[in-house]
Amino acid sequence: MRAKQIPSSWTRSKSQILLLFSTVSLLALSFFLFLSSPSDLTRSSTHSFPHPPIRPETSFVASLEYFLTHKAPSHQRRASDDTVGTVLEDDVRKLDERKFAKEMEWVHGDPYYPMNMPVRVYVYEMPAKFTYDLLWLFRNTYRETSNLTSNGSPVHRLIEQHSIDYWLWADLIAPDSERLLKNVVRVDRQEDADLFYVPFFTTISFFLLEKQQCKALYREALKWVTDQPAWKRSEGRDHIFPIHHPWSFKSVRRFVKNAIWLLPDVDSTGNWYKPGQVSLEKDLILPYVPNVDLCDTKCLSESESKRTALLFFRGRLKRNAGGKIRAKLVAELTDAKDVVIEEGTAGEGGKAAAQKGMRRSIFCLSPAGDTPSSARLFDAIVSGCIPVIISDELELPFEGILDYRKIAIFVSSTDAVQSGWLLRYLKGISSTQIREMRRNLAEYSRHFVYSSPAQPLGPEDLVWRMMAGKLVNIKLHTQRSQRVVKGSRSVCTCDCRRGNITISTPLS
Numbered sequence: 405m406r407a408k409q410i411p412s413s414w415t416r417s418k419s420q421i422l423l424l425f426s427t428v429s430l431l432a433l434s435f436f437l438f439l440s441s442p443s444d445l446t447r448s449s450t451h452s453f454p455h456p457p458i459r460p461e462t463s464f465v466a467s468l469e470y471f472l473t474h475k476a477p478s479h480q481r482r483a484s485d486d487t488v489g490t491v492l493e494d495d496v497r498k499l500d501e502r503k504f505a506k507e508m509e510w511v512h513g514d515p516y517y518p519m520n521m522p523v524r525v526y527v528y529e530m531p532a533k534f535t536y537d538l539l540w541l542f543r544n545t546y547r548e549t550s551n552l553t554s555n556g557s558p559v560h561r562l563i564e565q566h567s568i569d570y571w572l573w574a575d576l577i578a579p580d581s582e583r584l585l586k587n588v589v590r591v592d593r594q595e596d597a598d599l600f601y602v603p604f605f606t607t608i609s610f611f612l613l614e615k616q617q618c619k620a621l622y623r624e625a626l627k628w629v630t631d632q633p634a635w636k637r638s639e640g641r642d643h644i645f646p647i648h649h650p651w652s653f654k655s656v657r658r659f660v661k662n663a664i665w666l667l668p669d670v671d672s673t674g675n676w677y678k679p680g681q682v683s684l685e686k687d688l689i690l691p692y693v694p695n696v697d698l699c700d701t702k703c704l705s706e707s708e709s710k711r712t713a714l715l716f717f718r719g720r721l722k723r724n725a726g727g728k729i730r731a732k733l734v735a736e737l738t739d740a741k742d743v744v745i746e747e748g749t750a751g752e753g754g755k756a757a758a759q760k761g762m763r764r765s766i767f768c769l770s771p772a773g774d775t776p777s778s779a780r781l782f783d784a785i786v787s788g789c790i791p792v793i794i795s796d797e798l799e800l801p802f803e804g805i806l807d808y809r810k811i812a813i814f815v816s817s818t819d820a821v822q823s824g825w826l827l828r829y830l831k832g833i834s835s836t837q838i839r840e841m842r843r844n845l846a847e848y849s850r851h852f853v854y855s856s857p858a859q860p861l862g863p864e865d866l867v868w869r870m871m872a873g874k875l876v877n878i879k880l881h882t883q884r885s886q887r888v889v890k891g892s893r894s895v896c897t898c899d900c901r902r903g904n905i906t907i908s909t910p911l912s
Contacts, residue, residue, distance in 0.1 A: 458582070460855035464564045464571075464693060465546060467856045471574055472543055476536050499633045500886075502595035518876050523588045523868045525644075526597035527576050528632070530604060534625050538605040539570070541612050559611040562649070565692045565779045566607045568666060568854070569646035572867065573603045575858040584857050588868040594634050598875055599664070600643045602629055606652035619655050626656045638662075638882040641686075644871075648690060650676040650775055657681060664874070666690050666867075669777035670799050676775055685877065688870055689801040691852045691863055692779035694786045696759040698853055701846050704788045707763045708842075714742035714830060716765035716789065718758045719780055720773075721747055729794060730771050732821045737769075740827060762787035766838060767813070767830055771795060785811065786849045790841050792830065794820045802866045804873060806851060810844045 461467040510517040546560055575583065576590050591597050604625045609618050629635055635643060640663040647653045647665045661680065665687040671677055699707065721734050737743050744761055748754055762768055768784035772795035784791045791812040800808055808814075813833070820826050850861050858864035 458857060460857060460859055462698070462853055462855045464567045464854075467574070468539060468543055468570065471856070472536075472539060475578075476539070495633045496636045499594060500637050502593075503637070506595045518879055519872070520598075520875070521587050521872055523872050523875070524591045524596055524598045525576060525588055525601050526591055526594050526599070526634070527573070527601045527603060528629070530602070530625070530628060533621065534604045534628070535573075538608045538612075542608050545612065561695070563607055563611055565695060566648040566652075566668070567693050568648050568690045568863075569603070569605055569607070571693075571854040571856065571858065572646065572666075572864055573601070574856055575864050576601060578857065582857055584860060585865050585868070586860075587865065587872070597634075598642070599871065599878075600632075600634055602643055602645050602663075604629075604645070606645075606647055607649040610649065610652045610654075622653060622656045626659055630659065637886075639885055641882045641885070642878050662686075664688060664871075664878075668692060669775050671775050671797065684799065686874070686881075688867065688874075689777075689799055689803075690867065691782045691801045692777070693854055694782045694852060695755055695779055696762065696783045696787055698786045698849060699763055699788045700849075703763070704842065704846050707788065710764050711766050711789075712742070713744050713761070713765040714827070715767045715769055715792065716744045716761045717769035717771075717780075718744075718746040718754075718761055719748040719778075721745075729817050729821065730773075733769065733771055733794070733826075736821060736823065736826070743827070758783065759787065762789040765789050767792050769794070770812075772798070781812075782852050785845060785852055788842055788845050788849075790838065790845065792826075801863070802851065802870060804870055805866055806848065811841055811848050 461470070510520070514520060542560065542563060575585065576588070594600070602625075606622075609621055613621065629643070630640070640660055643660075643663045645653070645660055645663050645665050647657070648668055650668065650671065653660075658678065658681070663686075665682060667682060667687055667689055669689060670682045670684060670687060715737070717733075717737075719730075721730055734745055737745055744765065746757070746761070748758070762784055766789070768780070768787070768789035768791055770778060770781040770784060770791045770793045772778065773780075776795045776798040778795070781791050781793065792815060793812050794815050794817055796817050800806075813830070815826065815829065819829075850859070851866060852863055853859075854863055
């Protein structure tokens, strides 16, 4: 039977209808997919990077080498070595007027001011003799490690441990395209700044220059900074000085006592800082740069079964000032079972031995050194070894953000030296608590590893989070000082306040 013929006009009409239907269906499907996946598109655009992420460099020597050879300006482009010209009162007045206008703009335009983020920092372009020349001096003499301190430590190793001035400065002056931190920005005009950063390498100059040459450079740096209109406006209250070694900048520190100091500790014993020079109100404590490699999550997992020692300590067994407790602890702990006490040695061999010992121990002893703080504390943290802190006057970095009870055991000096007390105490800590503290160490370690580029939640990041909390007080004291008649009030300094006292952590 022949198929029924369909008129050609109907065939053409049906084909057109089917084509139109297909087209409409495809458009509808595309539109539906577009509407149903905005979150995916958003995630893609939010987390995409214009360039592959740069692996952070955590070695000071390696980072400095790259910085000097690729980023440091040539001699022709460096800042002039001339001192600041004569600063007139009119210069200070004009800056003050511009600053007032800018702050009024913020007051009326920003509902959160002065609790503002990001922190705005003006970085001084100091003459090269205070900055690049000192970095080159360290780099060019790095292998000459025969230059030792009075206690036998290589000076270059000490400079590395106190190199916070380099890490902060390198991040602040890096191009915006290379920076990862969003809570601090560098501004080009002084009236836009909340704070002023002074990039003088005080520790390098102290250890690598002859004594008289160093003192002369300190005086020059002091004059250069204090001649700045911004310094005269606030008497230095909004200026940041990296003074991370307790001996650095010592001969002229009394002239910058209003400034914000970046310190390893405030040392309320009075052995290193004069009364009234330092306080937690104005200054900021920064961690030492760790001397051992980071034990990451994989390392912590692999080392857990190898941690057979209960307690480990490697370092100088006799120290001055607050560190005298070390000798008492050594006498108490020597020959005790599952306890390793070793005299420290300088050089790579000493570093390797310390790293190996910390990764094989549950607890790491962290007693006071010549100052209440010690680099050993931060070595223990990045090694996954629970610190046992015996330093009654110790103040800790970023304690407004971090809760150290989650990662460390605090023991008073009085308890620690009692016969048998410390070991009984440590053995009484449950395995559950030890595992929890070690997990916390894995999370906390990122806060103590300096790097380039600086990482979010790294120590450079936490510096500016802490600084943001100080800004209101800084502005208060700056403006108060501008209107108070000199000599009309007596201001309480830090020597009026009660010192820090450590109480042994109770067992949970």
